[in-house]
Amino acid sequence: MTRYLLFLLALLLAGPLFSQPGRSQLRQLDTYIEVARQQWRVPGMAVAVVKDGQLLLAKGYGERQLGSAQPVDAHTIFNIGSTTKAMTAVAMGMLVDEGKLQWDDAVVEYLPEFQLYDPYATRSMRVRDLFTHNLGLPNADFLWGTARHSPEEILRRMRYLQPAYPLRGGYTYQNIMYLAAGALIGRLSGMPWEDFVQQRIFLPLHMEHSFPTKARSQQYANRSVAHHYRFGTDEILPIADFNADSIAPAGAVWSCITDMGKWVQCMLDSAKYPGGRLLQAHTWAEIFTPQVLIPRRQFYPTAQLTRPKWTSYALGWFQHDYQGRAVDFHTGSLPGTIAQIGLIQQEGLGYYFLGNLDHAEVRHALMYKVFDLFGPEKKGRDWSSELLALYGSAPERAAAALQRLQNSRIPNTSPTLPLQSYTGFYTHPLWGNAHITLIDQQLQLQWEGSAPVPLAHGHFDTFITQDPRAWVGPALIQFHLNREGQIESFTAGDYRFEKEAQK
Template sequence: MAILVSFVRRGALTLAAAFLLCSTVLPLRAQTVPLTQTVPLMLGAFPPEDVVPLAEGGTERALADLPAAIDSVLKRSGLPGAAIAVVQGDKTVFARGFGVRELGKPALIDTDTVFQLASLSKPIAATVVATQVTAGVVRWDDKVARLMPGFALNDAYVSANVTVGDLFSHRSGLPHAAGDTLEDIGFDRAAILERLRLLPLAPFRISYAYSNFGLTTGAEAVARASGQSWEDLSQKALYGPLGMTSTSSRYQDLLKHENRAVLHSLEDGRFTPLYTRDPDPQSPAGGVSSSVTDMAKWMKLVLANGRHDGRELIAPAALLPALRAQAFSSPAPTIGARSSFYGFGFNVSVDADGRPNLSHSGAFGTGAGTFVRFLPSADIAIVVLTNGAPVGAAEAIASHFMDIVQYGAPTRDWYALFHPRLMEYNDPAGDLVGKTAPAAPAAARPLADYVGTYENAYFGPARITQDQGGLVLALGPGTLSMKLTHWDADSFAVAPRSENAPYGSLSSVRFVVKAGKAVELKIDYLDTEGLATWTR
């Protein structure tokens, strides 16, 4: 987002970038400090005359105002609940839960309630990588092909040269949300990363597209260099040393917590607890679960430039590249507008008072909305975790708070600004949304003519079977199946419901018939990259 946030179109909703457009990016080596160079890397180390002074008493006023601000946004949004923490320096100065873990049940949210973080996992993943840069296991500019033999994308030069940093800043050329629909239909991480090579690429390092599985590829390469799984590495290198006892990069660990928030999707304008979301395939990009108590420990680490309990957990030179601009995430549309930037797993921007800030949103369309924001020059950060699909509430609460810290009062109604933009990410998918079936459709062929298995290199087989209710479409390696409803002639309709197909999605499934036999089918809602055609 041009103001603070990088939003993602589903996936980890994919929350991928409200307002993140293709843009020009600077090469990696032009943006990073050589790790052998000794330089002062103090967060907020810029001349004081370059920024507007903070409002006198602004932090105290913001903290006093925060409970009422949270209550207001939760009431306006209808969200079931939230947990919020604020840290200043090495102290947690605010931590509180609001509302319920699940609508219709009495259990309240508290500061130890564990939430799914969705894309808020990305800046955490960047700090995990920074621990390995500190340890000399990898560098941000290490080539992925060296760390992960057999890795390939759809271009030999890119395959040989793309780096960990390229993938953590979304400038590899992979398309937006690359691989997300493969996760929706049940493929695991290994299968998805292998199939990324089939996707068309935008220009390398001079384009930007938010990609959960691009970043996951970079993280997987680092994990392999460390000789352990990403999940184990995250625990050993970050969660354990920080004492983040409720935090994990494994979905099964979340399920062990009785005190956990339930996801609430937005169905016909109401939050409803209908779905679960196992994000293990994209764990580095969207699979962390945590509490605000634990997140406060991580925020203190970032504000302290990698120090924890008086010792250096992450070297400043390893952390700073993640915290400064590496890619244009949203270039200014006019000469009077501001651009937004992405670091390695962090959104990076400069506020109107000249103060740099770091942020990231996270969301699952199936029911989570999260946000973190750092203001390093004020040594303060806030995290907001909610248990409902993205509606702009988390971003509004944090932005309202930071306004008061900096300016002494809110500068605008942040919820009114964020809400309509975030609601776009709950829009249904498919070419038949909002359309009415033909009143007098052309007849279909005998249903048995469509039955069979159709092949696709990217999505895998599509299996059409017939039962008493008609045709059924099955996709992926698991149990995903959807009923087909006749629409017109050789076209049918399917109503998917997944992370990338919100409530109300409706898509065509069109068969091509030759010599009296169906030989091909195309599924519109999966055809973003032009790959959703199956051949019998």
């Protein structure tokens, strides 16, 4: 009983920061947020609302870890994921204001060692191209999300990534170009990206509970724990924090809702803060200038309900129209933790969200709810229920994927060769090395820099990963024989790893 009373007291102390404007809307929103949190089963989250320069709300909801009775408060830190990207764009804008480079300068002029597969693309790559996801490159998150290469090695390996479409001729979300932007910021400023963001953004904005990397956040005890569904079930599990420090400028910042409210205020007010400004007004405007049109099929599923007439990407910001209002926003996602920022500049209206359940799209629902409640029409649309119906159940989607995998297996088959024949080192010029071993008559796959993953036999020479992390689903590994009947390679997804000759 004492523990429960302490929990209730802590929840009261974690209450909202209210100001006079919009008090009735805030009460309605406060109730709606908690209902939506329970509807989406998010253990803990936090929401900030800014209107006309005032931080109207900065409040935590739920628990830092499921069942812990430790409430999320206004100073609980979460990873903010890809909403970090806007900070990296602002950092680059500061260097533009200082005359150290221009948005349309060639990147190779400052980072001659950074090479792409296509020499023409290397020569033509501009500074702004690092922020717009249209350099012609496919996704390459395997390099940091699975293989766990160092930042320097990730950038070096980009010369082996073949283009997927012509330079500036399409759109594919690309985290690693933000890593390159961070390297450029470090080169021209004389300090690592991490120090630059800490000193030039967090310090002047008094973001006192913000950290540029997971490593630097470890000292802070009031932190959220990531959660994920056990794959294929509706059981929610706490999981270890995913480490994005190797691509820090793309998504490694940790912060709390109070600090992110200050960031929203700054972005709404042309990068001003009490006593100064981060950017010149024209540079701030350039950051929000649309750079790339995004095809509707590549935009967020929310567009099925919001029905925008245009969808675009600026320098670290997604954009679309909503009820005749221009919206700048971005989501942030790492396994088990989520974030979202949303601005309607013409109305001085801003929103920020932090949560600790993987891809719980309640973040979108609450953004549009804020836009409605504090907008000219003040509609009462139930975005949470509508988006839950649109996105569906994450456990059901995972269970369906498992069933499709099971249905694809051909029964009563065996590997072509003894299991020992599949062992050895495999390599790919871009993705790196993989090691197949045999332990207790079970094959194990170990990507470079990662822990071993057991392989179960699927059918013939196809095996299925059995990741010890309960939230990670299975993947197919297919081995290939040469003309002599020996294993020569395996494919994982679209990529082929060649077996190295035994020495």
